[in-house]
Amino acid sequence: MSRKEIQEQRMKDYFIQATKEILKGEGIQALSVRSIAEKAGYSFATLYNYFKDVKELIFLCVKDFQQECQEYVEDKTKDTERGEKKIIATAISYAEYFVQYPSVFEIFFIEKLPNSAENARISELIFSFLEKLCQEEFQYCIDQKSFTAEEVKEIVKELNCLITGVLLLYLNRNYPSDYGDFAKNLKLQVEKTMKK
Amino acid sequence: MSRKEIQEQRMKDYFIQATKEILKGEGIQALSVRSIAEKAGYSFATLYNYFKDVKELIFLCVKDFQQECQEYVEDKTKDTERGEKKIIATAISYAEYFVQYPSVFEIFFIEKLPNSAENARISELIFSFLEKLCQEEFQYCIDQKSFTAEEVKEIVKELNCLITGVLLLYLNRNYPSDYGDFAKNLKLQVEKTMKK
DNA sequence: TCAAAATATGAACAGTGTTCATATTTTGTA
DNA sequence: TACAAAATATGAACACTGTTCATATTTTGA
Missing domain, CATH: 1.10.357 (Tetracycline Repressor; domain 2)
Incomplete structure (x- = not known):
């Protein structure tokens, strides 16, 4: 993996980790683009630089x-x-x-x-x-x-x-x-x- | 049933009928308070004079x-x-x-x-x-x-x-x-x- | 005929996912 | 080190969602 790919994967993992935590904790009814991004420490818009939509992110879990x-x-x-x-x-x-x-x-x-x-x-x-x-x-x-x-x-x-x-x-x-x-x-x- | 109850039930049935039609036709992804009301020929707000929420209406079907x-x-x-x-x-x-x-x-x-x-x-x-x-x-x-x-x-x-x-x-x-x-x-x- | 009660309604609100122009940061070169 | 260029982060905005509420409209009964 190139330097860039490593960094990109790391970013993705932050969002994936946040998604998993919300799903196991507050549950799917608390899951939203904004709640995921907040838990990951980024703006909701940043999420779209790494995933084409929220479904892609969800199913990566x-x-x-x-x-x-x-x-x-x-x-x-x-x-x-x-x-x-x-x-x-x-x-x-x-x-x-x-x-x-x-x-x-x-x-x-x-x-x-x-x-x-x-x-x-x-x-x-x-x-x-x-x-x-x-x-x-x-x-x-x-x-x-x-x-x-x-x-x-x-x-x-x-x-x-x-x-x-x-x-x-x-x-x-x-x-x-x-x-x-x-x-x-x-x-x-x-x-x-x-x-x- | 009193006159009033008959009329009220009739109104409910309009919304229920509309809901059923959408579900069997376009499907649940097309179902919304506004699409139901439009099909029934009323404003979406009218729906709330007859049902406490959209779930009540849905499960009446x-x-x-x-x-x-x-x-x-x-x-x-x-x-x-x-x-x-x-x-x-x-x-x-x-x-x-x-x-x-x-x-x-x-x-x-x-x-x-x-x-x-x-x-x-x-x-x-x-x-x-x-x-x-x-x-x-x-x-x-x-x-x-x-x-x-x-x-x-x-x-x-x-x-x-x-x-x-x-x-x-x-x-x-x-x-x-x-x-x-x-x-x-x-x-x-x-x-x-x-x-x- | 007219006041009172019942009913229908659009504006408004808080939430959703998504897009996009722009602000910010990072990078590589001069 | 300085600076231009590329990469990245972001909030505003949009089109939806369900719901509430004050108000406009209609119906009712005296």
């Missing part, structure tokens, strides 16, 4: 949040025995992360992405993320002959859709209204999906 | 859309044989309706509801809607002893979460990117859920 989520999941599941149990624990921890940071769920699944080749890649990053988290463990299951590769493909898709829906209904429609019920339901359904 | 969706589903499934097959057809038609009207999906599952007793009722209306659509047929299955009441309770919950997730990923993250793949996946997963 996805990778960082995924990294953080992955670390959360790995820590939560590190003592779980390998195989099916670990996959279940991974899926549940993945969901827990979004309950803890609802605004991250919004960015990942709700915030609109204008159609473009770049955004298609971001989209893919998002919807293949759970698969990525479980990949190693599913491979282990295939090696152990507890699942075929074909079965795994279907299960991953189903887990992904299921958990996304469970989260959306809980976070946006308060269903179930109690967190305990949500967690119980999540566990039950994830286990069921693994059993089929 | 839910019942109408559910009615419409129900008619769509009933028409699509009227020739399907009773029992499990009809439930599957119902769930798929339900999803199809939202693919046809993505803005209705937004209202139902994405648009934020401020916390209140009134909104809790709207929320319940939404997340129990699929159950309502399938209720009669599930009862038939219970009577036929193909499912127990306990099983039905779990299956309904799972169908609900699953379809919500499938729709969210398709409509907001273009996953899968092809409608055919979406429909195939939807069918497969609904059938799987019924089989467990």
Whole structure:
């Protein structure tokens, strides 16, 4: 990276960092071009010298949040025995992360992405993320002959859709209204999906 | 209803009708207090003499859309044989309706509801809607002893979460990117859920 | 017919994202 | 070191958003 590129990336990181902090703290309803710039210590207009619009900035946070989520999941599941149990624990921890940071769920699944080749890649990053988290463990299951590769493909898709829906209904429609019920339901359904 | 109440309801209906038309036509991104009022033939300020805010107006459309969706589903499934097959057809038609009207999906599952007793009722209306659509047929299955009441309770919950997730990923993250793949996946997963 | 009540309305406000001309700073050369 | 040129930061302005409120208009009833 040239001197210039380093400096430019540093500027971008200030804005990205500010965006992440607001999303994890005050939440997405507090996020605006002006609030981001203020937290970064610049004018809102400066932001436009580094990003084409605020959506670009927002979606640049996805990778960082995924990294953080992955670390959360790995820590939560590190003592779980390998195989099916670990996959279940991974899926549940993945969901827990979004309950803890609802605004991250919004960015990942709700915030609109204008159609473009770049955004298609971001989209893919998002919807293949759970698969990525479980990949190693599913491979282990295939090696152990507890699942075929074909079965795994279907299960991953189903887990992904299921958990996304469970989260959306809980976070946006308060269903179930109690967190305990949500967690119980999540566990039950994830286990069921693994059993089929 | 008193004369006054009739007139007031009529005014409300003008705004509700306008809102529904915009949502089904130009979509939610074209929906604003001013666009609704213009379509209704009044000033935007008049709207506030009948609704406390635009959210109240938007969520008053839910019942109408559910009615419409129900008619769509009933028409699509009227020739399907009773029992499990009809439930599957119902769930798929339900999803199809939202693919046809993505803005209705937004209202139902994405648009934020401020916390209140009134909104809790709207929320319940939404997340129990699929159950309502399938209720009669599930009862038939219970009577036929193909499912127990306990099983039905779990299956309904799972169908609900699953379809919500499938729709969210398709409509907001273009996953899968092809409608055919979406429909195939939807069918497969609904059938799987019924089989467990 | 006319006062009183009900209703409709535009101005105004605070917020949003974005653009652009300009002020400021940094850079490289003379 | 001085200065012109390029790079960068910025506030004003614009077109939107939802909402409030004083006021203009219409309807009602005596």
